[in-house]
Every structure is written in structure tokens, then in C-alpha cells.
Amino acid sequence: MSLSAAARACCRLLTVIRCPPVGSSSIMSRLLHSDGQVNGLKNKGKSTICVEGNIASGKTSCLEYFSNTANLEVMTEPVAKWRDVQGHNPLGLMYTDPTRWGLTLQTYVQLTMLDVHTKPSLSPVKMMERSIHSAKYIFVENLYKSGKMPEVDYVVLTEWFNWITKNIDLSVDLIVYLRTSPETCYQRLKMRCREEESVIPLEYLSAIHGLYEEWLIDRSSFPVPAPVLVIDADKSMEEMIQHYEENRGKILAA
Numbered sequence: 001m002s003l004s005a006a007a008r009a010c011c012r013l014l015t016v017i018r019c020p021p022v023g024s025s026s027i028m029s030r031l032l033h034s035d036g037q038v039n040g041l042k043n044k045g046k047s048t049i050c051v052e053g054n055i056a057s058g059k060t061s062c063l064e065y066f067s068n069t070a071n072l073e074v075m076t077e078p079v080a081k082w083r084d085v086q087g088h089n090p091l092g093l094m095y096t097d098p099t100r101w102g103l104t105l106q107t108y109v110q111l112t113m114l115d116v117h118t119k120p121s122l123s124p125v126k127m128m129e130r131s132i133h134s135a136k137y138i139f140v141e142n143l144y145k146s147g148k149m150p151e152v153d154y155v156v157l158t159e160w161f162n163w164i165t166k167n168i169d170l171s172v173d174l175i176v177y178l179r180t181s182p183e184t185c186y187q188r189l190k191m192r193c194r195e196e197e198s199v200i201p202l203e204y205l206s207a208i209h210g211l212y213e214e215w216l217i218d219r220s221s222f223p224v225p226a227p228v229l230v231i232d233a234d235k236s237m238e239e240m241i242q243h244y245e246e247n248r249g250k251i252l253a254a
């Protein structure tokens, strides 16, 4: 699609979204230049790292660890928004009834991840927790493959995702994959005690793990948007810090 065609599509979207949800108006203003052109340009000279991994694999802890690093800005996953959008809790609803609410949650995840991807970083390196790619390739895929998302919902989300990734530069320079066993995540998830997640069985974490492995290790499912640095994250916090220090150079050079 040409830039002017994309800009016209964006303008049509702006007309449709009369009462935008929190965050979407700021995304639109970032995507549109004052001349109405879609911003397909990446922050020149800046790099983006996405920390990927299963639920409770230690991504937030990893970002916290790197948050003191000079020239690096961390952007955590917007889970707080997924738990409270104008008084509603799409994350909780999805775990209660995935068939009814999966599309609602994943639409909002896609929007809020787009917001993080396009947010300008003040530092040369931006470290994000997960990405719009894993939202689609792991979580939407899991809902659909497990028979919990109707095909029409999957297709609509896929069309949105394809449009976004075709027309907006969401490039990633490095993926840090915190590779864990589902059992480790299950223990950590229980320890963290996030209320909505109390219903998650080990099988759910195994399914998410399998999809991550197919995507980032076997490379047999979906395109991998950047080189992958795999870190064994089944380790104690002390050992993880050691891993992070050993890989600091590779991460910052992304």
C-alpha cells in the first residue's frame, strides 16, 4: 500500500473511532504526521529489544534489573490497562470465558502493544516486555488452536494484525527469549498470586510454551522479526543476574 493510501485508511479509521479508548488517540497522533502521512519511519539510530517468554517466566523482573542501565529505557507490558479499562477487566473476563471475551482482550492487547511499539524512546535502547508479535503468534493462536476462539474472531484479529504490521514500522532489533519449563512458570505464577490467573492450569502454560518453542526455537510457525538471544531462565534470581551480566554487551549492542 502506498503512503498516501495508508494515510487515507488511517483518516477513515479516525473518523470511525469517535470515542477512542484510552491511549488510541495518542497512537493516532503518533502515526500521523501533521501532513496526514502515516509514520513509517523508525526512530533513526535507536534500537528495540523485546523480552519474550511464558507467563511468569521472569520478564518483568528482567526489565526491572535492566531499568538502572544508562541509555536504556524499559517499557513494561501494559497489564494494568488489561485489568482495568474504564472500570472493566478484559483479562479477568477472558480467563472466565475465553470464547466470549478472547476477542475483546486480544483487540485491546493489540492496541496497547501498538501504543508501546510506537512510543518514542528518550534513550538509544528501548527494552519492551513482549510485543504485538507474540500477542498474535502466541496468545491469539493459542485461543484459536484450542478451540476457544471462533474462526470469525481469529480472522478479524488477523486482518487487523496484517494491516498494522504491513503499514506501520514495528521493527525489533533483538528478541531476548527467557526460556523456562512450564513447571517453573507454574510455581512462579502461584507465588505471584495475580487474582485473574488463579484459574490457569499447568496445561495452559504448556500450550503457551509449545507455541513459543515453535516460533522462536524451531522457527516453524510464524516469521521471527529479529535475531533471538535465548537465556535459560529456569534458574535462581542470582543465576539470572549472572546470565544478564554475561549477555549485557550483546543486549546493549542490539
Ligand SMILES: Nc1ncnc2c1ncn2[C@@H]1O[C@H](COP(=O)(O)OP(=O)(O)O)[C@@H](O)[C@H]1O
Pocket (backbone or CB within 6 Å): 053, 054, 055, 056, 057, 058, 059, 060, 061, 062, 188, 189, 191, 192, 233, 234, 235, 236, 237, 238, 240
Ligand atoms: N529467577 C527467578 N527465580 C525465582 N523467582 C522468580 C525468578 N524470576 C522471577 N521470579 C518471581 O516469579 C514471579 C513472576 O515473575 P515476573 O517477573 O513477574 O514474570 P513475568 O513478567 O514473566 O510474568 C514473581 O513473583 C517474581 O518475583
Ligand SMILES: O=c1ccn([C@H]2C[C@H](O)[C@@H](COP(=O)(O)O)O2)c(=O)[nH]1
Pocket (backbone or CB within 6 Å): 053, 054, 055, 056, 057, 059, 077, 079, 091, 094, 105, 106, 109, 134, 135, 136, 139, 140, 197
Ligand atoms: O496477548 C496476550 C498477552 C498476555 N496475556 C496474559 C497472560 C498473563 O495472564 C498476562 C500477563 O502476562 P505476563 O506473562 O505475566 O506478563 O496477560 C494474554 O492473555 N494475551
